[in-house]
Amino acid sequence: MVDINIKITDREGTQHSILAPTDMAMNLMEVVKSYELAPEGTIGVCGGMAMCASCQCYVLSETELPEMGDDEEAMLSEAFDVKKNSRLGCQIQMTPEMEGLEVELAPES
Numbered sequence: 705m706v707d708i709n710i711k712i713t714d715r716e717g718t719q720h721s722i723l724a725p726t727d728m729a730m731n732l733m734e735v736v737k738s739y740e741l742a743p744e745g746t747i748g749v750c751g752g753m754a755m756c757a758s759c760q761c762y763v764l765s766e767t768e769l770p771e772m773g774d775d776e777e778a779m780l781s782e783a784f785d786v787k788k789n790s791r792l793g794c795q796i797q798m799t800p801e802m803e804g805l806e807v808e809l810a811p812e813s
Contacts, residue, residue, distance in 0.1 A: 706725075706726045706727065706800050707723040707724060707725050707726065708723070708724050708726055708798065708799075708800060708802055708803040708804075708805075709721065709722075709723060709724075709803060709804060710722060710724050710732075710735070710798075710802065710803075710804070710805040710806070710807075711764075711765075711805070711806040711807070712732075712735075712736060712739075712741055712761075712806075712807055712808075712809065713764075713806075713807070713808040713809065714741045714742065714809055715742060715809050715811060715812060720739065720741060722735070722739055724798045724802070725798065726798050726799050726800050726802075728798075729797070730797075730798045731752060731793060731794050731795065731796055731797050731798065732759070732761065732793035732794070732796040732798065732805075732807065733747060733748045733752055733759035733792070733793035733794040733796075734748070734752070734794075735793075735798060736748075736759070736793060736809065741809070742809060742812075746758060746812050747759050747793070747809070748793075748794060750794075752794035753775075753794070754773070754775040754776050754779050754792055754794060754795055755775075755779065756779070757779050757780065757782070757783035757784075757792060757810075757813070758812075758813075759792055759793035759794050760780070760783055760785070760786070760790055760791070760792055760793070760809075760810035761790070761791060761792075761793050761807040761808060761809050761810055762787055762789045762790060762791075762807060762808045762810060763789045763790075763791055763805070763806070763807055764789070764806040764807060764808055765804055765805055765806035765807075767801075767802060767803075767804055767805045767806070768801065769791065769796060769802075770795075770796075770797070772791065772795070773795065775795075776791070776792050776795045779792060780792065783810075783813070784811075784813040785810050785811050785813060786810075790810065791807075793807070793809075
C-alpha cells in the first residue's frame with residue numbers, strides 16, 4: 705500500500721496537503737470528493753466519464769501526467785475557464801508517479 709502526497713487548492717483558495725491512496729484505483733476527482741474539498745454535487749457530476757468538466761483543475765506542478773485522451777480534450781474544448789494547464793480530475797489516476805502533484809480546482813461553472 706502506497707500513499708502519495710498531493711496538494712489541492714479548493715475553490716475558496718485554501719490549499720490542502722493530503723495523502724492519496726494509489727492502491728484503490730482512484731482518480732483525482734474521487735480523491736477530491738472523498739476529502740470533501742468541493743460541495744456535494746459540484747464535482748464529478750457525470751460520474752467520472754469526461755462528460756461534464758465539473759472536475760476541471762489547473763495543474764500547478766511539473767508532475768508528468770498521462771497524455772490527454774480524445775474525450776478529455778473534447779470536453780475541455782467546450783468547458784468554461786479553460787487554461788493551458790487545465791485537465792479533468794477524473795482522468796488523472798492516482799499512481800506512485802503522481803507524488804508531489806499540485807492542482808487548483810477550477811471555478812464552478
